[in-house]
Amino acid sequence: MRFYDTFRREWLVNAPTELLSGVLVALALIPEAIGFSIVAGVDPKVGLYASFSIAVVTAIVGGRPAMISAATASTAVLMVTLVKDHGLQYLFAATVLMGLLQIIAGALRLGLLMKFVSRSVMTGFVNALAILIFLAQLPQLTHVGWQTYTMVAVGLAIIYLFPLLTRRVPSALVSIVALTAFAIFTGVKLRTVGDMGDLPSSLPVFAIPHVPFDLETLKIIFPYSLTMAAVGLLESLLTATIVDDMTDTGSDKNRECAGEGVANFVTGFLGGMGGCAMIGQSVINVTAGGRTRLSTFTAGCFLLFLIVVLGDWVKQIPMAALVAVMIMVSISTFSWPSLQNLGSHPLTSTVVMLATTLVVVATGDLSKGVLAGVLLSGVFFAAKVARLLDVTSELSEDGRERTYFITGQVFFASSNSLVDAIDYLGAPERVRIDVSQAHFWDITAIGALDDIVLKLRRHGATVEVLGLNKASSTMVERFGTHHRPEAERRKAAH
Structure with a gap:
């Protein structure tokens, strides 16, 4: 009975809304996964398979319902040298080892380290991600015609005005469908998802990475696996905390560590790259009404359905429609009250928040920004306590x-x-x-x-x-x- 109550609470609450939010997230995942594959220097299907696998597995074993995990930029940038120097099979092996390290982190209860991340660091992290999400859209808005800008503007108008009519259907999903239909029927020339790269036409296949199982291979992949595991856990735990705040619910951070590990472990055998939680897609999911594991599970499954079965249709989705959604995510993610609080909050808190934001934006590395914020918080705290002597x-x-x-x-x-x-x-x-x-x-x-x-x-x-x-x-x-x-x-x- 207890198991049924838990299952019902985490999977079956408001199923129609959960399914629709999952569909919306799946659409938003496609260009992201393709883009991150390009960053890592691998075929688009590697990122798409990874997004499917990680989303589905974390939906089942993760510790934060409604959070979206998939292939991400923060882990993709760490793979470039490995892929370039040693090839794709070593990336799969590194992803498997990354998962094992994260499982160990969960067993060691390293999720408790989140208690040392201050609110100022969290705010800086959120603001930096919002800025990075917006900046990531700029390539789709440069060297394009007025049609693209018009479509983005219309898309944003639909996103913000459609809820005045009804909130039963996610306005972002309505925007994507409406703009895609308009582009197809009018034949207007726009950059589409198909222009990002070829979509796979078959299901992922389980395969053991073709690498020598010896100490030399371990020496090659271990540094990459360790770094990816650390960065992935950091971003996942921070995103979990943000979703906790957005939904006024708690989550099991240690289970999330292990869940991310299981997902990456499985993904390495399915021909995917390592990944972690995605704050942008998580915000899309929660904003659209996603609260349970069903939305995350739907996002992963529908993503695979889209690319394998509906690939010809998906290729025609204009990037302008997805850019409009991501701009909405950027605006929703940014902590606007933090700007109002610059003059009223303690100077040390403001410095920590701004330092975290600036380091993340300047380096594009979330871990460096959070590390800088945590270190500054520690220094300021120590100085404050020292004055109490x-x-x-x-x-x-x-x-x-x-x-x-x-x-x-x-x-x-x-x-x-x-x-x-x-x-x-x-x-x-x-x-x-x-x-x-x-x-x-x-x-x-x-x-x-x-x-x-x-x-x-x-x-x-x-x-x-x-x-x-x-x-x-x-x-x-x-x-x-x-x-x-x-x-x-x-x-x-x-």
Whole structure:
């Protein structure tokens, strides 16, 4: 009964809407998959087969319902050298290994690392993706006639005005069908999906990659597989978090890691390239009403149906219709409130958001932008916490004893401030260091405490450290030297 309830909740809620949103996504996947195949230097069918396989498998075993995973640009750019130097079969082998590494990541629960990605980094990531999605459409809008611009404008008008009539049918799907029908019946000259590359005419076939199964092959593919696995997981987990926010639901990030891994593992045997979650197509799906696994499953299956059975019709879809959809996705994806918040949010948050956006747009590498944002967030956080350290002192009436009261967090960013706060030259006979309101986090903090005690001793003071909590005391016992005999301290120093 419990299994049935879960299946019904994840697959059978509002099935007509889920099916229509899946159809819409399938149409949007075709030019993307072809384009990413060209980026990777492989035949278009490699990207199309990959998009079918990854979408279907993640629909079944992934951790985020309604999220679309397929062949992507972020992984495609990582394959170029491998394909150029070693050939297509090594790419398939690398995709299989990529999947295995992601499955291991899921087993190790690396999805929990998402908790270290701040809201500012997420906003920067989203804005950068929106900009990249828009920039990716520019090649379809350059060196073209006025007919293309008109079709894009009409397409956008349909997308935004059709919902005023009804929301039962995705307006983006209506736009694609209407513009395609108009182009076919009028014979207007426009760039079409068929101009992007040849579509496959047969189903994918299971085959083991034709590579030597030896250590030399592993040395060749492992660096590529590891990089693709890391970038793919990063983009997938970030996209899952965005879909969580859009749908006000949660998802299993560790299951998503493993699910992406299973999808890529299977795809490598079906003649496809590695991929991951796609925020653009995921936004299309959610905006069109997709909320369950059925929409993702439909997108993958209908994609294969389109390219194998309806290929002759699909080739006639004008790129202007798909460009209009992707521009809508770009506009919907961008976090417009983030612009209004530039003046009201803390400066550090704004810097992190802008840095993430700029690095991603400048490099075209999502992982570099997110890494830059996370590092900046860590630096700003450490600096903020370091400022919370407070040191006060109290001298006894007879002037022979001084007590220092340390409050706050002592770690690598605040340890120097702690050392500088102590008066060594004017130290009395006895010095008490009360750390009952402090916590020592790392060996740098323990080293600072050692420096303080040993410096005071060199100036003739008797030093007593009071109030160490259990965790700090354990750190001092393991890594501290001030409580050890002189000979043992010298030995530890060397």
